[in-house]
Amino acid sequence: MSHTIQLEGHGIAFSCEPAKSVLDGALAAGYEIPYSCRSGICGSCRGRVVSGAVQGGLGGGLTAEEEKSGHVLLCQAHPCSDVSVEVREVRKIDRSAIKTVKAKVYRMTRVAPDVTILQLRFPAGTRVKFKAGQYLSVKLEDGSFRHYSMANPPHQNDSVELHIRHVPGGSFSQKMEQGLAVGDPLEVSIPYGDFFLREGDQDNKPTVLLASGTGFAPIKSIIEDAIKAKRERSMVLYWGARRPQDLYKMDLARKWESQLPWFRFVPVLSDSQPSDNWAGRTGYVHQAVMTDIPSLGSYEVYACGAPAMINAARHDFVHSGGLNPNAFYCDAFVSTTTSASETIQVQIKAA
Numbered sequence: 001m002s003h004t005i006q007l008e009g010h011g012i013a014f015s016c017e018p019a020k021s022v023l024d025g026a027l028a029a030g031y032e033i034p035y036s037c038r039s040g041i042c043g044s045c046r047g048r049v050v051s052g053a054v055q056g057g058l059g060g061g062l063t064a065e066e067e068k069s070g071h072v073l074l075c076q077a078h079p080c081s082d083v084s085v086e087v088r089e090v091r092k093i094d095r096s097a098i099k100t101v102k103a104k105v106y107r108m109t110r111v112a113p114d115v116t117i118l119q120l121r122f123p124a125g126t127r128v129k130f131k132a133g134q135y136l137s138v139k140l141e142d143g144s145f146r147h148y149s150m151a152n153p154p155h156q157n158d159s160v161e162l163h164i165r166h167v168p169g170g171s172f173s174q175k176m177e178q179g180l181a182v183g184d185p186l187e188v189s190i191p192y193g194d195f196f197l198r199e200g201d202q203d204n205k206p207t208v209l210l211a212s213g214t215g216f217a218p219i220k221s222i223i224e225d226a227i228k229a230k231r232e233r234s235m236v237l238y239w240g241a242r243r244p245q246d247l248y249k250m251d252l253a254r255k256w257e258s259q260l261p262w263f264r265f266v267p268v269l270s271d272s273q274p275s276d277n278w279a280g281r282t283g284y285v286h287q288a289v290m291t292d293i294p295s296l297g298s299y300e301v302y303a304c305g306a307p308a309m310i311n312a313a314r315h316d317f318v319h320s321g322g323l324n325p326n327a328f329y330c331d332a333f334v335s336t337t338t339s340a341s342e343t344i345q346v347q348i349k350a351a
């Protein structure tokens with residue numbers, strides 16, 4: 001039997017079967033609540049249960065205080081009765097805004113030992129709309145989908161730039177290694193996701209951009225969009241990786257820093273070797289933020305990359321740094337197993 005889910009203060013209600021999570025129920029009804037990993041890790045989808053009962057939804061992505069105050073992870077919580085829940089944001093999904101396009105491979109550039117930048121061109125005259133930070137879905141021959149963030153800014157709307165990390169045994173990685181060539185077609189659907197800069201009355205909030213590995217891709221789009229829009233909002237990018245060669249666009253980030261008075265760049269390595277001659281910051285990238293900005297109360301944070309980094313950052317920023325939990329936006333890359341022998345690094349989203 002379905003239950004009715006009310007989103008407090010938004011005048012929105014939808015039905016949801018107990019077999020579905022509240023998040024899946026919302027998405028099926030055409031409403032998007034902030035979410036990212038759909039695995040109970042990132043904390044994006046948390047909401048506070050005001051009345052009614054849910055099963056599940058506690059754990060990793062929540063702080064102890066949030067659990068005490070009735071918060072649950074809506075990607076993991078299933079309704080046991082009619083439920084009223086408070087969410088930080090909700091928007092109606094505009095399915096007509098999502099375009100499916102036959103793109104063509106335009107360029108492939110290996111920029112790090114395990115990263116390729118893939119540029120796709122749309123057919124002549126085709127333009128797509130997206131927000132800086134959003135992602136697209138690539139359809140593979142077996143009918144499965146892979147999701148990658150656009151690294152180019154939205155005004156470059158006749159093509160997309162994707163930063164692909166090679167994962168041993170991954171379908172798309174294998175396709176790139178073995179068969180993908182310039183001129184090949186790829187079907188993509190675009191855009192998806194709620195990882196984009198919040199503007200409006202919070203326009204001037206200083207912003208921490210936090211990336212690990214290819215989590216740099218949507219952050220690059222956000223920064224290049226800010227440059228184009230002459231936004232001048234104070235931003236500091238902390239980009240973490242294991243070795244210097246993994247920071248595959250370090251020169252670009254350094255160029256931004258030298259040219260933009262509102263932008264700073266802090267590269268952080270977690271596994272530098274003596275042969276790297278690295279004189280910069282070391283350790284976990286989110287801890288570098290904590291060291292430099294112990295009080296995050298006035299900030300917004302946009303984090304993209306490995307779930308462990310995102311989980312640790314959210315926990316420490318909120319707990320120790322005084323960050324408003326509603327000012328933490330993230331896009332978590334989650335590994336999923338598509339067969340017993342194959343694990344692929346993708347961004348899991350509703351498509």
Ligand code: FES
Pocket residue numbers: 034035036037038039040041042043044045046061073074075076
């Ligand atoms: S914890 Fe639910 S979307 Fe990440």
